[in-house]
Amino acid sequence: MNAAGRLGAYAAGVVVVFTGAFAAAGAVVPEQAVQTWMQQAEGAQMDQHTDEGQSQAPSETSTGTHAGHQVQGVSVEQNGYVLQEVSAPATVGAAGELSLTITGPDGVAVTDFETEHEKDLHLIVVRSDGSHYRHVHPVMDQDGRWSVPWQWEAAGTYRVYADITPAGAGEGRTLTRTVEVAGTLEPDAPEVTATDEVDGFEVSVEGGLAAGTTSPLRVTVTRDGQPVTTLELYLGAYGHLVALRAGDLAYLHVHPEGAEPVAGQTSGPEVEFATTTPSPGRYYLYFDFQVDGKVHTAQFALDTTDTTGGTATKSSTATAEHGGH
Numbered sequence: 001m002n003a004a005g006r007l008g009a010y011a012a013g014v015v016v017v018f019t020g021a022f023a024a025a026g027a028v029v030p031e032q033a034v035q036t037w038m039q040q041a042e043g044a045q046m047d048q049h050t051d052e053g054q055s056q057a058p059s060e061t062s063t064g065t066h067a068g069h070q071v072q073g074v075s076v077e078q079n080g081y082v083l084q085e086v087s088a089p090a091t092v093g094a095a096g097e098l099s100l101t102i103t104g105p106d107g108v109a110v111t112d113f114e115t116e117h118e119k120d121l122h123l124i125v126v127r128s129d130g131s132h133y134r135h136v137h138p139v140m141d142q143d144g145r146w147s148v149p150w151q152w153e154a155a156g157t158y159r160v161y162a163d164i165t166p167a168g169a170g171e172g173r174t175l176t177r178t179v180e181v182a183g184t185l186e187p188d189a190p191e192v193t194a195t196d197e198v199d200g201f202e203v204s205v206e207g208g209l210a211a212g213t214t215s216p217l218r219v220t221v222t223r224d225g226q227p228v229t230t231l232e233l234y235l236g237a238y239g240h241l242v243a244l245r246a247g248d249l250a251y252l253h254v255h256p257e258g259a260e261p262v263a264g265q266t267s268g269p270e271v272e273f274a275t276t277t278p279s280p281g282r283y284y285l286y287f288d289f290q291v292d293g294k295v296h297t298a299q300f301a302l303d304t305t306d307t308t309g310g311t312a313t314k315s316s317t318a319t320a321e322h323g324g325h
Contacts, residue, residue, distance in 0.1 A: 155183025
C-alpha cells in the first residue's frame with residue numbers, strides 16, 4: 001500500500017478526546033476556565049453540519065466536532081459508562097495504589113471488556129502542564145475494581161485517561177477524571193523540541209503538525225549515533241504515540257501505520273504515524289518503544305503549522321520529564 005493509502009486507512013483509527021473531565025472536577029479547576037471549556041464544547045457541537053448546510057446529528061459516541069473532526073470521551077461519562085472516583089495517594093512520595101471502577105448504564109461495575117492492543121484497559125496519567133507522563137495497565141479484580149501500585153513524584157493536578165471497550169458496546173470509550181496531589185507545585189511544561197535522549201537512546205521526530213488535517217510523522221531511534229533496528233513489539237506494535245494539546249490536554253492516541261507487525265520480528269530505526277490535530281497550537285508527544293524487554297518513553301513538543309505544511313521548530317535539548325511503565 002502506498003503512503004497515501006496507508007494514511008487514509010490509518011486516520012480512521014485516530015481517537016481524539018477533549019477535556020470534559022476538567023468540567024466534572026470543578027472543585028480543582030477555576031470555575032471561569034470550566035465555563036470557557038464547556039462553551040467551546042457546546043460551540044463545537046453547533047458547528048457540526050453537512051455540506052448542504054443542514055444540521056447533522058452526532059453519532060452515539062460523538063458530542064461535536066472541532067476543525068471538522070469528531071470529538072469523543074468528553075467527560076467522566078459516555079453513553080452510560082462512568083469512570084467513578086479515582087483513588088490514589090494524596091501526597092508526593094506516599095506509597096499506595098491507584099484504583100478505579102467503571103460502571104455501565106445499569107449502574108453496576110463493568111467486568112467484561114474487549115481486548116484492545118493486548119490489554120483490556122489502557123491508563124494514561126499526566127500532569128496538567130504536560131509533564132510526568134505515564135502509560136500503565138492496572139489489574140482488575142472480580143468486582144471490577146482496577147488497581148496498580150502507585151507513587152507520585154511531584155505535586156499538582158493530574159489528568160487520568162481510561163481507554164476501554166466494554167463487551168457488547170460496539171466501540172471504545174475514553175473516560176477521564178482529574179486527581180489532586182498535595183505539595184509545592186514546580187511547573188515543568190515541555191519546551192518545543194523534536195529531539196530527546198532517554199536511557200542512552202537518541203530519539204527524533206520529523207514532520208510537521210498541520211491544524212485541521214492529518215499529518216505524517218516519522219520517529220527515528222538511534223544509540224551512539226547508530227540506527228536501532230531491534231525495536232520489539234510492544235502492545236502489538238513497534239511503538240505507540242500519544243499526543244496532548246497544550247492548554248486543555250485534548251488527547252490523541254495514535255498507532256503506527258504500515259504493514260501488520262510479525263510476532264518475533266524486530267524493526268527500526270523508524271516508526272511512522274499519521275496524526276490528526278484538531279486545531280492550531282502546541283502539542284506534547286509521548287513515544288513509547290521497547291528494546292531488550294524494557295519500555296522507554298521519549299517526549300517532544302511541536303507547534304502546528306498552517307495547512308500548507310512545514311516542519312515544527314526544533315531545539316537542541318529536551319526538557320521533558322519521563323514517566324515510568
